[in-house]
Amino acid sequence: MSEAMLDTPLDPALDPTLDPMNNATNPVEPFLRMDRMPHIWCPGCGIGTTVNCFARALESSKLDLNKVAIVSGIGCTGRVAGYANLDSFHTTHGRAIPFATGLKLSNPELQVVVYSGDGDLFAIGGNHFIHAARRNMDIKVICVNNLTYAMTGGQTGPATPTEVISATSPYGVFEPSFNLVQLAEAAGASYVARWTTYHVKQLARSMEEVLHKKGFCFIEVLSPCPTLYQRRNKMGDGLDAMKFYKEVSKVRNGASTGECALTKSGEIVVGKFVDRDRPDYMELLNRQMTATLGERYATPEVTCSEG
Amino acid sequence: MHADPKGVLTGVHFLDGDHACCEGTLAAGARFAAGYPITPSTEVVERFAWRIPTVGGIFIQMEDELAASIAIQGAVWGGAKAFTVTSGPGFSLMMEHIGYAAITETPCVFVNVQRGGPSTGLPTLPAQADMMQAKWGSHGDYSIIALCPNSPQECFDLTVTGFNLAEEFRVPVMMMLDECVGHMTEKVIIPESDQIAITPRRFTHESPEEFRLFKPKEDLVPDMVKAGDGYRFHVTGLTHDERGYPSMNVETQDRLVRRMQDKLKPFSNGRALFEAVDLDDAEVVVVSYGITSRVAQRATQMARAQGVRAGIFRIISAWPFPEQHIRDLAGRVKAFVVPELNLGQMVHEVERHTAGRAKVISVPHAGGSVHKPEVILKAILEAAR
Known part of the structure; x- marks a missing residue:
């Protein structure tokens, strides 16, 4: 991603597109289904920020957008697919990854991005996550982690830190939570990074990076939920969340993921933690079949033809 | 349209129902299968895993039946003809995605080799006790097609028919075998590929500008597209309008749910097998x-x-x-x-x-x-x- 792009000024005086009275189109509009606006997300929610980063990453990636597909599960982040101006799939709860697996294997020229939330990907969908990482399936998983089930009213999830008050933990969470980046690395992901919605430049850069990286890639984005998470925990509004992220985040690229666990108010280690090259599923499949079957092996041609 | 000869094992064979069903999937043009092992159905995908590398396609063993039953739908939207195979307990897990296939009108095939239930029941012994589950198992109102072969020959023939019906009506089709039919071995005649009629996918001829993903044709079934062709379409399990966009209102729900039911009426009135x-x-x-x-x-x-x-x-x-x-x-x-x-x-x-x-x-x-x-x-x- 070009620095010029990342440095888009946020001052309407410097950038007329930011002036609400100006009818010029927003630069990310071509990447969105504008006929579906306004979106459903609350004021102060961070999901829109991640989508903005994703749109900018798509633009700077120079990928043919007809060959990029986005798959979401269920929840607030599950709605991202519906707003992206791409071939998009809003699947069932937790199943975005296995859907994406079928999509990618049947149509390998697609770049398949899974965009979903922490509850969807790591509770109901947790098994699919670790197996796709194990296989090094060539899909890119972006997890917007707001530390709660927001769509259903702010219940405890697998990433909710202890001591947090939630709709289903009115006396405080006592279950240990997952360290998502450590889980991703242990399961075999080729690329693992974590950012917050305060780190928009770094996030957009990571997203662009994974769009050009082979294998199972994982980006965790910490994102505020003022309506259901912060309010219950007296953590202020969306702006307070930005201040909090700014204050407690420490950029440590290459940090050991085992030391990146999250707590309610402690340090948030951000950065790119893993970037390694492992053969992906299709490469392993082709290698094995060629070694075993030689010329009898027929390269998969999965799509069916018209009449 | 006729079968692609690459997948057709023309000849006279001595096959059990599970293996014959697998040959039916290949003859029908299925080039993607996802499965999870479960008795007495596993032989279908075991044979597919053995056959498909020389035909040209993908078999993937998924982590569970939930994954298998949605991976096939990802494959279908990528352009494949696809299926999964299971028995009782796995069929129960697949209910979620039978509903998803119904509302997203994803043509695909679920093979259920029925065994005794409920729960783990009788893994190696026959039953026909999933018949109502096949119709009603997922929540909400929807319609499916279910076919019941009674011989290995029919396991071949009806599997081809099942794929064709899935494409014609854009519904999930259930192949309701039972353990006896799945495991009995008989003569199976597989015809020449040009003797096997194949219903092609109803790919649209409209441009991306005019195309609407869920706009029904005269037979109440919409035409289809696949990912990567520039249509920038949206598929959701939510109640949706003709564009495929979520629409939470009584009128859209009524129109969608009734159409999903009505599109299969020809089948109960005249075309029943x-x-x-x-x-x-x-x-x-x-x-x-x-x-x-x-x-x-x-x-x-x-x-x-x-x-x-x-x-x-x-x-x-x-x-x-x-x-x-x-x-x-x-x-x-x-x-x-x-x-x-x-x-x-x-x-x-x-x-x-x-x-x-x-x-x-x-x-x-x-x-x-x-x-x-x-x-x-x-x-x-x-x-x-």
């Missing part, structure tokens, strides 16, 4: 399907030998239920006898469409083996009295 044996003069008709129909055949022969005019109406397409045929028969026969390897499932449909105009006698069996012909014969003789 069945086999009629000795119905012309029948006073008692045995209504059966799958392995039970083969026991019923012996029982009706025994009844005829004793002077009772018995016939067979063999259900091949169980869903939508062939209601018109039962209604027509009900007006001219004395009784229906309905043996099935469950405690009474399809018999309720027979009763419903008979509407009191003939006796309906259930011959239940809890599963684990097949009926003795004498048990069905006894019911026929009672019915004829």
